[in-house]
Amino acid sequence: MTSAILDRFLRYVVIDTQSDRTSSSQPSTEKQKNLGRVLVDELQAMGLADAHMDEHGNIYATLPATSQKAVPAICFCSHMDTAPDFSGTNVKPQVLRNYQGGDIVLPGDTSRVIRVSENPELARQIGKDIVTTDGTTLLGADDKAGIAEIMTAAQFLLDHPEIPHGPVKILFTTDEEIGRGADKVDLKKLGAAFGYTMDGSTVGEIENENFSADEVKISITGVAIHPGTAKGRMENAIRIASQIIARLPRDLGPEATEGRQGFIHPSDMTATLEGADINFIIRDFDVSGLHDKEKLLEDITREVMAGFPASTYSFTVLEQYRNMKMVLDQHPQVMDNLAEAVRRVGLEPKLTAIRGGTDGARLSFMGLPCPNIYTGGHAYHSPLEWISVQDMEISARTIVELVKVWEERAI
Known part of the structure; x- marks a missing residue:
């Protein structure tokens, strides 16, 4: 998955999708649909015939079941917009291959330095490939990493029809960064029983609580x-x-x-x-x-x-x-299955709480119980944002393992 996920990610982050708090429309910026059209084309090229973008810029698609069991339909969701906090225009991603430690000076603005002292997770990235910007813009790993991971996992499942799984629903939303990500989502059309947002950070950390x-x-x-x-x-x-x-x-x-x-x-x-x-x-x-x-x-x-x-x-x-835990506690299998999938990719699940909001919270109270899964990104909403390609791959593998767990545990 490594080269595929990097290729997708680099293509997505150069598309400017910044949302706008001052706009009353949805999407708040039409340019979010530019990425949406790319994603619909790619999903249809995979063979997902129902892939489409609605008038609000939300993307829906279905990966058909390969199992004969009555497996609940599971949704994976990420948002297409990037935060208004810092420019997302003219993103120039940099790939630092085989990172060997130390601070990372960003070439477009050398006053901006990703410091190990402020990013302790860099210590476990030795030998991995790190993606940053040149220091003049956001990277957009929040949440284009999640999108790349969902797309890569979907392609993997399509390439391996021998893996039994239930229906997998894909949802990409607009305007999450300005608190409107779930406003126009049509859950009836989505048709999922449970969901997971791919919008977290450090691999291994899973979130069932928010403010x-x-x-x-x-x-x-x-x-x-x-x-x-x-x-x-x-x-x-x-x-x-x-x-x-x-x-x-x-x-x-x-x-x-x-x-x-x-x-x-x-x-x-x-x-x-x-x-x-x-x-x-x-x-x-x-x-x-x-x-x-x-x-x-x-x-x-x-x-x-x-x-x-x-x-x-x-x-x-x-x-x-409201805190999505109030909903998720009523559906313990959602977190139980996720924890098992995390273990299967070689990590120990760490349950954490989000000091903020998430599409998953809104979706949970709308009727789609929806915790949050790591994407591997760090230092979101700043030009010091970074992510490891190998951590993105782990996140994509977690998606694959999760749909397998749901199938195995279905009656």
Whole structure:
């Protein structure tokens, strides 16, 4: 699989698919469909006649069953867009063959260095082939590595019809990086019972948990008076908003939390003398912890507003997504089969939790239980992104082993 997966990956990453948070359409950028058309052509060339792209840019395809058993249809999903955090235009991938250790200086911007001290996983890549950019763009391994792995595994299964497996569904989504990846997915058309997103990082790490997430919007209306006659009358909305933010416990910010700790994060603010709007994202693995943080934020807001009796405010909580573990715990075979597949490729499964969101969480609550599998990529959303070709191959082999496990354990 090694040369095939590298060839696919290098072809995919040079296609600019960056999504756009400011766009209200889906896909948020039409250029995501450029990769979609390439993938549909390749899937159809493999012989998957139902492969197509819908009006939202989502790709659907089916690998027909080769088993006579009643094996559940399993879906493998990755997203086509790359993050808006850094440029994805004119990507120039570099392949460092037979890596022998040490820091990696990127040739397009030598001030950018992939340092071993910041990437401890490089220590286990000796002798492997490392793919980076030239340092001026993202690489796009998040999530074109997942796409290359799914495509390579599909081709392998087609080339080996003697391997019994149930129906394998393929789903490639748009706009995952801006939180809309599952918005327009048609699960009825997809026709899968269970799914797996290929969107993780270090090989061996599998994820059945993610943050539960809410957004809080605080809108403040102050009292605007000419500053020359403002004494005892002005209530400055900028000062009110600043006091709310200043009273947040510093140990509850994302910059002070890790592991299973949640946070309160003021993500955006617009303010004038007369009015202010503050947006927060609230994160916790437990919904009760989410609600505790929202109550704390509202208590702080109420206390601050008490000092400005002529001003008013609104406090709005918007649900974003929930921890997929609540769904996956009801279907233990999904993780059990995955753990077995990981062992079969020579790794010890390491169960981890995502300090963020995933298409898998949204899909799980839509009715498709869907944990996350490693792709081998590292340093996502930055020009220091890198991935090992051999780790991509391990991920593709994991897909193959997983569909075999589902078939073997079917009645």
